[in-house]
Amino acid sequence: MGQSNPAAAPQKSLSHVLQRRETTVAYLFLLPALLFFAAFVIVPMIMGVVTSLFNYTMKSPVSAESFVGLGNYIELFKDKVFLRSMWNTVVIVVVSVPAVTFFSLWVGSAIYQKTGWIRSFFRGVFYLPVVTGSVTVVVVWKWMFDFQRGIFNWALKSSGLIEKNINWLGDQKVAIWCILLILFTTSVGQPIVLYVAALGNVDQSQVEAAQVDGATKLQTFWQIKWPAIKPTTLYVLVITTINSFQCFALIQLLTSGGPSNSTSTVMYYLYRNAFSLYRYGYANAMGVILAIIIAIFSALQFKTMNTGVEY
Amino acid sequence: MKLKKTLAFLLSAMMTASLTACGGGQAASSSAAPASSAAPAESSAASVAEPAGAEVEITWWAFPTFGQENADDPVGTYEQKIIDAFQDANPGIKVKLDTIDFTNGPEKIVSAIEGGNAPDVLFDAPGRIIEYGNNGKLVPLDDLFTADFIADVNNDALIEACKGKGTPYMYPISSSPFYMAINKQMWEDAGAMEFVNLEGDRTWSTADWEKAIEKLAAAGMNPGTVFCNGQGGDQGTRAFITNLYGATIANPEMTEYTANSEAGVQALTKMKEWIDKGWLGDGVSNTAANDIELFATGFSSFAFCWGTSTALAQAPNMEAASVTPISLPFPSDDGVPELEYLVNGFCVFDNGDAARADAAKKLIQFICDDPEWGPKDVVRTGAFPVRQSFAEKDLYAGNEEYAVLENFTKYYAPYYNTMDGFANMRTEWWNMLQNVISNGTDPKEALDAYVAASNAGMNAA
Structure with missing residues (x-):
């Protein structure tokens, strides 16, 4: 047991050499991506923080x-x-993230056991706004919301529900909800697809065992399915939160932040300062604040949702 | 195994090298770009000659200001014809054309300026150009503003519009007024034409305007809107409101914004009153483009943002909807309107290379002044030539509408678009209108806040 193997030392040395070579090759493979990441993510981030001063x-x-x-x-x-x-951005996040998550989970639960073509149909319907260009989506919504000639006003007026047209995008109390509605329709596609896949991967033997033991549908969901789809839920929450915080194109194309800044978001105001008023340092300060807030939200989500999650 | 590792190493080395090469190129081009504090490239189009055989390459970024000769021609077709003719006349200069649009173009220019990749030539208007000039990004064009040129233009206000703090940065080619338009059929059907003056310069009064919109509303005609969803076309709403009772956006010295005068408050109060009565449209959710579309498709009876290029662009829509527009100056209390106007012109970015700056100046002189191409180019802008010598050629002979519009040019208002903080003032303007129309903010309070923010923005610029 205490005897040393004379061949062990050179073998160990050879193993180290091989390991180092493999490590070197692995790093070389990573190098292009790292350089790309450093050049287009890390460096601009550092520049943003520095220039904000x-x-x-x-x-x-x-x-x-x-x-x-x-x-x-x-x-x-x-x-x-x-x-x-900032207030508008938080409202968008607080309303949009739970709504998107619950709706996606509900749709996912409702369709994941259906036949293939039904699943594909619903996935296609909900994913269509995601793959359609945001400009196209917004233009269509703008037509529908149009104060003078929009289909919503036409339908409501024709059915006698309203007497005067509603200025959907020109009324401070209504405009933000219109934005939220559009954001909702463009955000649910990916979570639904993910939930359908995640629910389909839940171990059926556990589900059946629970049902045999007399578990109700709700109990089966919370005790068996929910833990299994928690990683997906965490991903959906984090991604939806980040997307909601960075809501910009909708605002720029639809309301320009109005009326009276009632739909302005931090990203839109940042853009306005940088590209209309040329205040790059001030805009970068907004970017830094937004990044910190997103980081805090994401950390909280990881902290609360990551318990017991296995990847 | 060894072969695989060797291949893997080579592959990763190649990828790294290619990325480094890209980065290196970028760094090189960035370092070649001038620092914002660098002295402007000193050059003179007339005095600098390129070395024999050397070719200078310049880039021209063009907004779609030139209309194409045929409806089917893609954007940039006419511009490329100019370039071909210019290159034939100047074999040592190669011009690369990039067309940009009004939606993303301004953002692209700012990104290019800060990234050190600004074009050599830009075709735009004073609002943006003078800001770039005042921020040290442009080559001064003193050498192009010769005594002959100034005498030929013979319009001090227009020459001043091309200058930033006394330095000429924009070489103008054409100019046209902004005015309003009414739908002839709708106004006739409503019996409102009796208030419209179609004689002479078509000037009319605020009192007549008020009677007309009351009649239009009573007849069930849709009004045009006070659009304020964004800053595009905002000169239309500014001109409409300030003309009503003789308010001014800025003082004559152009050192202060002044729209919160008694006349301004009176006009804004009236505007709100008319909107509440339904005589004017609530345009909080409308851009100028939306409002123009409503008019051109026969939905609304008037539009506040009309001009020669808009009329040309909307001709197919108006034909399809059988809309006959009548161009009118804005109504004013004394019957003497003050009209805002567009000046089309070119600037040269300071890219730290005198040869490129000289080539760029040659290009813009060719576009604006060439005896053959200059007049043709003016017509393609759909506006009036700034040079009197071109105006004498009667470029729009036989066009009665243009004969009337040419008379509007005598009502050009003082040009405040080159004031410091102009971009900020525009943002404040449409936000102020939204506050009054949508938020119910008191007009005086809203105007005071707008003027205070605009003046603060001017001082900060």
């Missing part, structure tokens, strides 16, 4: 003279439009 505009580049420290951040929290945009 400067009064960086088209006229004033990043320099010692334009350094303002936390000035942009202090201004942000005094900026009523930014605060309104």
Whole structure:
């Protein structure tokens, strides 16, 4: 037992050499992706954080003279439009994320055991807005919401439900809900497809065993299926949260943040400052704040949903 | 196994090298780009000659301001014809054309400027161009503003519109007023034509306007809208509101925004009153394009954002809907309107290369001044030439509508589009209208807030 094998040392050394070579090759394979990630994600992120400390505009580049420290951040929290945009963004996230998750889970549960063509039909219907260009989707919705000639007003008026047209996108109380409706329809496609796949992968023997033991449908769902689809739910929550926080194209194409900033989001206000007012440093400060908030939300979701999740 | 590893190594090495090469190229081009604080490329189109055999390549970014000669011609066809003719006349210069649209173009330009990849030539209007100039991104064009050119233009206000803080940055080719349009049939059917003056310059009063829209509403005609979903076409609503009772957007010195005058408050109050009565349309969810479409398709009876290029672009829609538009200046209390106007022109970006700047200047001189192409190019913009020598050629001979519109040019208002903080003021404007129309904000309070924010934006610029 205490005897040493004379061949062991060279073998060990050979094994190390082989391991190092394999590691080197593995890193070389990773290198292009890492370089790409560093160049287009890490570096811009660092630049964003750094330039947010400067009064960086088209006229004033990043320099010692334009350094303002936390000035942009202090201004942000005094900026009523930014605060309104932040509030709107949070409303969108708080309403949209649970709605998308519950609806997707409901649809997924309802169709995953149906025959192949029914599943495909529903997946196709709900996924269509995802694969259709956002501009096309928004233009169609804009026609439907049109104050003067939209189909919604026409239908409601024709059926006698309203007397005067509703200015869907021009009324502060209604516009944000219109945005949420469109966001909802464009967000549910992917979660439904994921839930259908996840529910289809739940171990049927466990489901049957629970049913044999007399478990109700609800009990079977919560005790057997729900734990099995928790990783999917976590993914859906995180992705939907990030997408909702970054809601931009809908706002830009539909309302330009109006009326009276009632649909302005942080991403839209950031864009307005960067590309209309050329306040790059100020816009970057918004980006940093938004990134921090998204990170906090995502961390909370991982913390609360990640218990017992196995990958 | 060894072969596989060798192949894997080579593959990853190639991928790395290709990425590094791409990055290197980008870095090189970035470093070649001028720092924003760099001194402008000193050049003179007349004095600098390229070395024999050397070819200078420049890029021209064009908004769709030139109308195409045939309806089926793709965007950029006419511009390419100009380039071909220019390259024939200037063999040492190669021009690359990039067409951009009004939706994404401005964003693309800003990204290009900050990325050090700005074009050499841009065809646009003073609003954006002068901002780029004032921010040190353009080559001054003093050498193109010769005494002969200034004398030929013979319009100080127009020349000033091309300058930022006294430095010329935009070389103008054509200009046209913005005005409003009414649907002839609808106004006749409503009996509102009696309030419209079709004689002379077609000027009319606010009182007549009010009577007309009351009649239109009583006859069930859909009104045009005070569109304010975004800043596009906002000159239309500004001109309409300020003309009603003689308010001004800025003071004569162009040092301060002043729309919160008594006349401004009176006009905005009236506008809200008319919207509440249904005589004017609530345009909070409408862009200018939406409003124009409503008019051109025969839905609404008037539109506040009309112009020569809009009329040309909407001709098929109007023909299909049997709409006959009548162009009118905005109504005003004294019957003397002040019209906003468009100036089409070119600027040269400072890319730190004098040869490119010179080539770019040659191109814009060719487009604007060439005896053969200059007048043709003016006609393609659908506007009036800035050069009197071209105007004398009667480019729109036989066109009665253009004869009337040419008279509108005498009502050009002071040009505030080159003031500092203009972009910010535009954003504040449509937000202010939304506040009054949708939020019910008191007009005076809304105007005060708008002026305060616009002036603050001017000082911050």
